[in-house]
Amino acid sequence: MTIPFLGGVTNIIGLGFLIVAGGLLLGFYVLTRQGLKPDLRPLSGYDAMLNQVGQAIESGGRVHISLGPNSVIGEDTGAALAGLAILDVITDTSAISDRSPIATTSDSTTLPVMRDIIRRSYRERGTLDRYESTSARLISLDAISLAAGTTSIVADDNVQANVLAGSLGSESALMAEAGQRKGVSQVFASDRLQAQAVGLAMADHVLIGEEMFVGRAYLDQEPAATASVLSQDVLRWVIIGAIVVSFVLKFLSL
Amino acid sequence: MRNVIPAAIAIGVGIITLLGYFFTGPELIGLRLVFTDWAVLLGALAVLLGLLNLMVVHARRIDSQSKGWLYSLLTVAAAVVMLVIGIAEPILSKGSNTLYDSTSISNLLFQGIIVSSQAALASLVMFFLIVAAVRLLKTRPTGWSVLFLAVMLISLIAWLPFSSMGLANQFRDWLIQVPAAAGARGILLGIALGTTAIGLRVLTGLERPYKD
DSSP states (O other): OOBTTTBSHHHHHHHHHHHHHHHHHHHHHHHHHTTOOOOOOOOHHHHHHHHHHHHHHHTTOEEEEEOTTOOTTSTTHHHHHHHHHHHHHHHHHHTTSSSOOEEEESOTTHHHHHHHHHHHHHHHHTOGGGOOTTSEEEOOSSHHHHHHHHHHHHHHTTEEEEEEEESOOTTHHHHHHHHHHHTOEEEEEESOHHHHHHHHHHOSEEEEGGGGGGHHHHHHOOHHHHHHHHHHHHHHHHHHHHHHHHHHHHHTTO | OTTHHHHHHHHHHHHHHHHHHHOOOHHHHHHHHHHHHHHHHHHHHHHHHHHHHHHHHHHHHHHHTOTTHHHHHHHHHHHHHHHHHHHHHHHHTTTOOOTTOTTSHHHHHIIIIIIHHHHHHHHHHHHHHHHHHHHHHHHOOOHHHHHHHHHHHHHHHTTSOOGGGHHHHHHHHHHIIIIIHHHHHHHHHHHHHHHHHHHHHHHTTSSOTTOO
16 A cells, blocks of 8 residues: 555654654643653662662762764664663763763764763753863774773773663673673663673673663653653553454454 | 754654665665664764863863873873774775785784783683672672572583583573573563653653753
């Protein structure tokens, strides 16, 4: 089936899905603005993240957050935005510290956005004089070199909390190993399957798959982010329902 | 107004680009391609900014002689040498494009140093993982840790090229094709939903990473 100007069935389904998702997001946004406060299931990674940042600030140490190889103009932009949201909240919290957090990436398009987010947090807190212009760093242009480069940051720059949030692959084991060796607490979030094992084995707290995308809702309780979590939940149940129905239909040979 | 204009531009460009994927109108597709080209161009310019950032970070480390400053010196020197070679080589070879020539000095240096050192680093990952899994059993001896280590060992052992490994091979294949694939698809589905949700938040202006 094709509709003029809209292409085939896949396009129709895709557009329909986006319209439904957008409608749900806006609907839940209105409800959360009106006071709806849903009970989000606890995620230890986010509970620990702010505690670790607080402890790092109190001990005069730095927070390191790596967004991995994510680009803001590529296919992994979603994960990049999720990582940037986490960076935003962490920087807001740590902008009272004398020492800027260090944010690392291996993508040059993400770098200016990271820099902007960190600078803005300091400006909004009125502590722009404490902002270090080198707090956002491009370590290299590929993921393995980024992993190798961050090991020296974790080891040498008085890092007390290590947050890894991006499309990290198995090379993130190098980053996590550096944190383990130094004994700093670590939160690991990745949307890559091969990195889940690394996170499980090496980090104190792991955020698996979609959990990485709900950072702002858990850390900041922002209405838009909370609405986003609710719409994700509804869509997930719709997809589960569709899978079950299609399974039953196939089982009954209909 | 300072915040509204960037948001309006970002939302407008985002929506046009998105619609360009669904609708087949040539104007929309043309606009989408123009915006994508601009993004690629800006991405290329961002590499220069990134290089500048790299140099400034390491120059400050050298200046303050902080821990590991000698490595920073090496990094800056390597970057300058590669940059000089990258610029000089095409000029000396009378304008031919040496970037993709496998026998060019820049490519030889890249293959000889970067690729081989990356391969060495990548090969360490497996050892780190095994050590971490064993350490996990000591620090957090839960059922999940035992399961993780057991599955990892079975998967690794079943790769050994012995004929007596038939049963282990079958079990490994089942592990990969049934529970691992099912779990992976569940995670991927969640990631797709998360990506959609965060994309929609940006498109509707509810999430603005570009506020400044």
